[in-house]
Amino acid sequence: MLFGIRRNRKNKDTQSIGEDPLFDGSLTGSEDFRRDWSELDLFADLTIQEIDALKEALEPVKFSSGQVIMSEGETGNDMFLLDRGQVRIEARGTESKEHFSTVLHAPTALGEMALITSEPRTASVWAHTDVDCLRLNRSSFDKLIKKNVAVARILTRLVGDRLQEIGGIQKVGKYQIIGVLGKGNVAHVFEALHPELGQSVALKMLSHALVYDPQFGVQFDREAQIVAALDHPNIVRVFDFERAYGTRFTVMERLEGEQLEDLIYKGQRLSWSRIRRILFETASALQYAHDRGLIHRDVKPSNIFITRNEQTKLLDFGISIHKDNSEAKNKARLGSPCYMPPEQILGEPLDGRSDLYALGITAYEMVVGEVPFNESDIRALLRRQVREKTPDVRELVPDCPQDIAEFIQLTTAKRRDDRFPDCVAAIQSLSQRNVSEPLIRAHRVKLSIDYGDGSVGAVDRAIAQLEASLSAHQSITLKVTRRG
Known part of the structure; x- marks a missing residue:
């Protein structure tokens, strides 16, 4: 057997397995619809059952060539799936962004952010040819995910994509997005700038499929303070929590490795x-x-x-x-x-x-x-x-x-x-050969040094001596943060 071959990756991801996970129900549904939309990343993680549930919430709608589908600046509540034909997308230029215009072919998704936010549309869309669309209203989507919470994974992928786009979502709460640190099926991790400390932090977005589960939402809020108080050298430090774009974000220390x-x-x-x-x-x-x-x-x-x-x-x-x-x-x-x-x-x-x-x-x-x-x-x-x-x-x-x-x-x-x-x-x-002493009971000492410009050298030498004296102990971690 070859070592380290990835397979069935999805079952290694965090998810809800339902109330009766061992029930041997059969998966039946509209496989044709799945094939039609399989090339859209937005739906790539959904099962046939979830695709069927989504299809029931969609409303067919037609637009004639030249007809406006959505207008820049308006507040929208509808997302459209372009099923047939072509549309033109155009965004007006401003001092901070260039004029943008392009033609998109079916299949594609239009106006997805309306499912999450009531912010004005960022572009206008009209039919370039006669088109067939499937419309999904926000209220219909909200009803859908109450019955089938796993479909909310669409939103996680959607927000994650927008956070990665140039000119897309640039802030989450008070945190400025800098870049992407990693992503998976249920979570995206971004590098962000802490507004007060001015330091880089990791911002992890929780899956909407978890957040839309009412049990999880109440539980997360209840446990958040306990998690933020955890202070152990082998646990990533959590600084803060933010709510935005229909989900929760955990703000934690940025790690290298x-x-x-x-x-x-x-x-x-x-x-x-x-x-x-x-x-x-x-x-x-x-x-x-x-x-x-x-x-x-x-x-x-x-x-x-x-x-x-x-x-x-x-x-x-x-x-x-x-x-x-x-x-x-x-x-x-x-x-x-x-x-x-x-x-x-x-x-x-x-x-x-x-x-x-x-x-x-x-x-x-x-x-x-x-x-x-x-x-x-x-x-x-x-x-x-x-x-x-x-x-x-x-x-x-x-x-x-x-x-x-x-x-x-x-x-x-x-x-x-x-x-x-x-x-x-x-x-x-476990045998303790070649392994440092485990931190079964961890201790942490916080030291603050206030000094003037004339003492910089003395403080630097003292810190260097402390680092040298502790470097031989693998179970001890020294972290120095400088301000001013």
Whole structure:
């Protein structure tokens, strides 16, 4: 088997798996409609069922050649899908932008931002030939996503595209967008400028499919303050939250390095000592969160970041939940199917051992180069996740060290009582050869130095001496921020 081959990527993304995820319903629907629109990125992530639901909300409408479809400056509530024919788009020039004019052919989408914002149209559109369109009104769309919340992924892709365009969305709340740091099916991450600090931050947009879930919205607001208060060297720091364009944005420290997922899928297995260190530091971060009653619910390689100085950072507490509120009977269950423990799939109450299961699947992926369970049919995947024992990694990778193999076996046990009792026990099970002391209980000291121009040299020398004295301790991180 080749190491690190990506497949069925969607099931590794955060999503709602519904109230009855193991129900074996059949997917039937208008495959012709799916083929007609498959080339539009806006709908690329939707299932046939979701396309069918969207089609029911669309209203056919015709325009004659020369007829105005939408006017620049007007407030619109309709999005149009151009089904046949050609349209001309034109935007007037101003002091800050050039005059723009072009002809678009079917299929394409027009006026999509009307589904999110009531801001004036930025261009005029009229029929260049006789055209057939499908109109989607904002109120109809709102009704649609209340019944089928997954369709809201359209909005995430739409806003993400506009944030990347030159002349598109330039600000989110008080933050000025600088560029793109990364994107996936459910989240986009942008570089932005903090208005008060004047420093670069990372701005992560949450999926509209999550935000439009009423349970998630209430829960996110409730847990946001807890997440913002987390202060651990192996947890990315969260500074702020913003609401804009129908979703929520998390403002966090900007990191330099790579996602663990990207390291795994470079095609070469990480060293055993490096795997141990990543597990040590991720488990340390999780224990810190668990001590505060918080369950991450979405531990996976794409939410683990390795900085340039080899420090592990746990990311994205966006769907985290307090353990007292974690039962999801008769509710949609949130998470990433390839990493979800049985109790999360079944809607049972969660605890720290639930995150350990996901960390065990992550460890398996680091060793083998793929997750143990991955099916194109999500229901088949979830049934395997609930019922099947995780394969012994030593049968696939015979030279896997015993401590790592046992870590995977115990953390991914189907019954919680068969797993490690907590992250501390899991950490202690790993061999500590070539691995620094884990930060099971983290401490942080904040030091502020105020000085005049004449003392710059003395302060710089003192900081350099401190950095030198601490550099030998891999479990200690020193961060110096200068102002003025």
